[in-house]
Amino acid sequence: MVPRPPKSGRGGTGRLKETVIRKKSKAADPSKALIALIFATLDADKAEDILVIDLRGKSALTDYMVIATGSSSRQVSALAERLAVKIKEIGGHVTAEGLSQGDWVLLDAGDAVVHLFRPEVRAFYNLEKIWGESLPVAKTGSSS
Numbered sequence: 001m002v003p004r005p006p007k008s009g010r011g012g013t014g015r016l017k018e019t020v021i022r023k024k025s026k027a028a029d030p031s032k033a034l035i036a037l038i039f040a041t042l043d044a045d046k047a048e049d050i051l052v053i054d055l056r057g058k059s060a061l062t063d064y065m066v067i068a069t070g071s072s073s074r075q076v077s078a079l080a081e082r083l084a085v086k087i088k089e090i091g092g093h094v095t096a097e098g099l100s101q102g103d104w105v106l107l108d109a110g111d112a113v114v115h116l117f118r119p120e121v122r123a124f125y126n127l128e129k130i131w132g133e134s135l136p137v138a139k140t141g142s143s144s
Helices: 011-044 073-089 119-125 127-131
Strands: 048-054 064-069 095-097 104-108 112-117 136-139
Touching: 011 048, 011 064, 011 073, 011 112, 048 127, 064 119, 064 127, 073 104, 073 112, 112 119
Parallel strands: 064 112
Antiparallel strands: 048 064, 048 136, 095 104, 104 112
């Protein structure tokens, strides 16, 4: 038998509503925390031209798309491997495609899809243009 909240007084129903509101507000935090981790990891590992595109309400596949460039196939693969480890450390699930070639690696972390390119491959596919340049949330360039 499940205990019911008291019928009179504010205590029972007020607490229940607060709990539901807290749960709803916490539900929005994981994707933002994931994006912050992805951005920080790529930036720390010297990825170039990091672009975060907010796709919430525009795509059923994911909430965010992250696009970044590595200077070589080896760096692209290393960025992908390190990012996958970081996502798994926080309890996330990630699937990688293209890791062995290192020209274009796609990491699917559920709420975020990460595309890591060599410069020539990124310029050829130009994913930014496909999704529109008005959508970016954050962008950094290398300042060397």
